[in-house]
Amino acid sequence: MNPLTAACCTALAACFTLSETRAQVASKESAKPRFDIRLDDPVARAAVQAHLAHPGARAQRRSAAELTRASPDLSIDFDEILGTPSFIRSSGTFLTAAADPAAWLTTLREYVADHRDLFGVDPGVLDHCRVARDLVTRHNGVRSVTLQEQIEEYDLIGATLLASFTSGGELINAASTLIPTPGGPLAPVLIQGAPGARRAIFPMSRLDLRPAWMSRVPETGTGNLYEVTVDAADGRLLARRNLTLHATSATYNVYSRSASDPTPADSPSPQSPTSCTPGVTQPPIITRSSQTLASLSATASPNGWIDPLDSATSGNNVSAHTPGGPPVAGSSFRAFDFPLDLTATPAAYPSAGVTQLFYTMNWVHDRLYQLGFDEPSGNYQRSNFGRGGLEADAIDAIARDSGSNNAFFVPAPDGSTGSLHMFVFTGPDPDRDGALDAEVIIHESGHALSTRLVDSLAAMQSMGMGEGWSDFYSLSLLSQAGEDPRGCYAESAYVAYQLFGLTQNYTFGIRRFPYSADPRKNPETFADIDPLQMAFDPAIPASPLIGSVIDTNASEEHNVGEVWATILWSARARMIDALGFPGNERMLLLVTDGMKLSPPNPTFIQARDAILAADLANFSGADSLALWTGFAERGLGFSAVAPPASTTTGVIEAFDLPPGLVAAPIASIPSLTEWGMVLLAALLAGCGALVLRR
Ligand SMILES: [Zn+2]
8 A cells, every 4th residue: 555545544534434444455346336425325315305395496396397388399307416407408499599609607697597496596606606617619619618616615516507508609508506505604624634635515405515525535456546525524424436437348259268267268279288299180169259348357457448438449458450440349339249250261350350359468468467567567558547657558459460470569668559460370271360369469468578577688598588488478377277287288389280381280389399397298408598509309209390480599589488488387387286276376476576576688597586586575485496496407407507698608507406405205296207206316316416418
């Protein structure tokens, strides 16, 4: 809680009861309901009704009846609390004749004087009003004014006169909640207002005015900002409304895990884990499901993914569209259900592709927010809701952009918009739409994350880790309980089909090896980023694209990234061994926090140490054994040495743990690897610094 919030809450103890304050803490995601004592409190409500039977109020209604009888085009509504003419208009005509438009106040005063019984106030009341709004619409010259009634210099809350005039000075319509001011003194002010609170007068009814304090009270962590009015005489809560627009749900027909699980499906043809045995494996196509939600997290997206009242693929986090096109409007209001035929080219289903892109990007926004990629951390949002950071930088996401067989993200500093460019993949016939492959989208979103959280990723090792982080998030954010981390996971398998002839896309995806914590399936270790040391066991299947699409150079950034992601994936497996599936979320948290704790242009060793530092800061180092064990089994052990970040040549890998750290009994790990046994044997034999050079 920031000091300002704390101060407001303390000073407002008079209105927020203790139990309310507790409820506020307990249910951060649910906004407090609107409250108006005059409608919601039975005693106050009875007084309102009694005062509406007052002779003055009855005279107003009688006057309206006479006027509408004489002019059938005239319609008059009444305010349910104050009994005033809340809307006066006439169909087909204006309320007054043409007049000098600059003399609108004179016109209005005369109209009120001519209809004194209807308004229930003397026209002199206009002299006690301040002009709260005065706007002229450029294209038609219509002037709309709002007069706020005051007593002394204090606003009478909700007591206004709205009037609009044509460019010829005719009164178009009027809306009044002006009330006669009683002659007697107001109740005394006995309660001190909170810092920043404004004195005002609250009409409990048309005959009962109360001194009041009005404050704006932010609710920590939710984006809710309340306007709270309290009685300045006795501290009663008089009114409360949430100034934050409530998020409303929208419906998306998208590839998702199931009708009851909004997690995006990996792709239209998901498989997780994928196949460790190379072969032509193309899992069945799933059907899309309908997801109705405002957002994944009301904290991350207080206004929802789409602003209330809007109905297009554009919101606070993301604007999604095709090149040069506008965001896609809903197929009906706030529904995004568009035809999608995977036997046709992606150009035949542009709206469905944009919808999937918008949905997945927003889901990722909310998930990364939960992991700490929030406003002060520099996330991408149009509005930051006063929660820090620089705003006006929602991501511009383009589906089917002009390019093929790839995707890219253009990062920008906080406060400047980043852009995501998704292509079609032209291997198969018909083409596959990259916007339907959540792993590609999350990979690119990973760049949005890492380039904002790590101060600089310009050096060779650091750039490679940027690619690795992106793969790591794409697989671990989409993982679910029960999946064996020592199985195989092909990165972006769906779009890789027939990519330069590849048919084993559900084994290798777009990388050299499937991701796996099992070294018999993915043999990569730290030294494999070093061109002078890279060597893989030829018995372990590798992608046939190596040497064509996939660079053979160990220091190519995606190859470097593969090694980093494999190291993270192995540490994650150890976290899952220790904690069960919650270890996945905890690893994501530590990796995200580790980026914030990283120096600019980190080496592998520095980035490793930043993750360990995050564990120390978050959990007093409770995960150090799991993390170290995972790092060490991939050569990033205690004695490993990284060359300067500007190169990947000169790695010294090591498979040891820090002194004093004893490996967990590996026998408890579900899928024990022989390799792990060898390591354990070595460690138990006292090889404290088992350095393997390859
Ligand atoms: Zn990338």
